[in-house]
Amino acid sequence: ASRSFSHLPLNTERPSFGIAFDIDGVVLRGRVPIGGSPQALRRLYGDSGALKVPFLFLTNGGGIPESRRAIELSKLLGVHILPSQVVHGHSPFKTLLKRFENELIIATGKGEPALVMSEYGFKKVLSLAEYASYFEDIDPVSQYKMWTTKLESSNGSDPKNLIPRYNVTSDRVKAAFVVSDPVDWGRDIQVLCDILRSGGLPGHKNAQQLPLYFAADDLEYQAAFPSERLGMGTFRIALESVFNRIHCNPLEYVSFGKPNPFVFKNAEVILRQLQSSSNDNGDVGSNLFKTIYMIGDNPLVDIKGARQAGHPWFSILTRTGVFRGKDNHAEFPADLVVDTVEEAVDYILKEES
Ligand code: G3P
Ligand code: MG
Secondary structure, X not given: OOOOOOOOOOOOOOOOEEEEEOOEOOOEEOXXXXXXXXXXXHOOEOOOOOEOOOEEEEOOOOOOOHHHHHHXXXXXXXXXXXXXXXXXXXXHHHHHHHHHOOOEEEEEOOOOHHHHHHHHOOOEEEEHHHHHHOOOOOOOOHHHOOOOOOOOOOOOOOHHHOOOOOOOOOOOOOEEEEOOOOOOHHHHHHHHHHHHHOOOOOOOOOOOOOOEEEOOOOOEEOOOOOOOEEOHXXXXXXXXXXXXXXXXXXXXXXXXXXXXXXXXXXXXXXXXXHHHOOOOOOXXXXXXXXXXXXEEOOHHHHHHHHHHHOXXXXXXXXXXXXXXXXXXXXXXXXXXXXXXXXXXXHHHHHHHO
């Protein structure tokens, strides 16, 4: 009898391969499935709905908890995705929990960055939007911003009614996290410079910069617009350029996400858990993968990462996103170039049959 993983038991016959799918530009463009992704993913499940091939999504995007993204992806793609099958750029922020669990930290980006961090276990998280709302005039052009911002705070949506959850004038911020693509670059650059160069107390001076973490460093990515959009890496460049001109020491930061080798190592561990969840003894790592396929659209991120990770990674580049070339990418050539994700899955299943 096989032990089931959640309610989606894997077939007892465990394949010695797994697949990591990039999301933006491979599986989706904005919220629209592309490249035959729903059909391709369906082929990874058996008739009973059991997962036949261990796979996960390895994206540099994010902004909502992985559990919520799994529900969203399930709806958009028509297959049942488990939270453990979603790895966001910010997912490895969990590894910093020990260091900052009870410290005041700031999280910014689209979606619900503070909720993401709270779900990882960080106890004192404020979104940059909420934090900024406690400082009158911190953003001198805010009155010219005609859009309305909905704060994530449980204190209510009108900043004037907000009761600070922490004493922001004496409680030092200990770290700042860029969880997802920032929405209001001007405000975020201003407030991050304030926090970083004041030692966590805006308005003060302190040469010692506090730690800054980015979920990813993508310069461009494929969204719904026909040509690539500016990614988190370009926000990092903007912040860094400004900070380095107004502060005595250059900006120090750490970027997570692909192409970092640890992202691929971690993906391998998750795939092995998915694979071995059908073992009677639940042994993780008893079956090493012969091949793990990375299907991506960005040579500098997905393909570079898979190439650096080495064995057992095999990189497949699609033409549905950042890369549109006829031949392979010159600097980071993939092991295989195809038009769509459907073609990639077709190749894999033939190769592994
Ligand atoms: O903001 C998302 C983008 O940076 C990349 O997403 O799925 O192509 O890794 P993805
Ligand atoms: Mg992509």
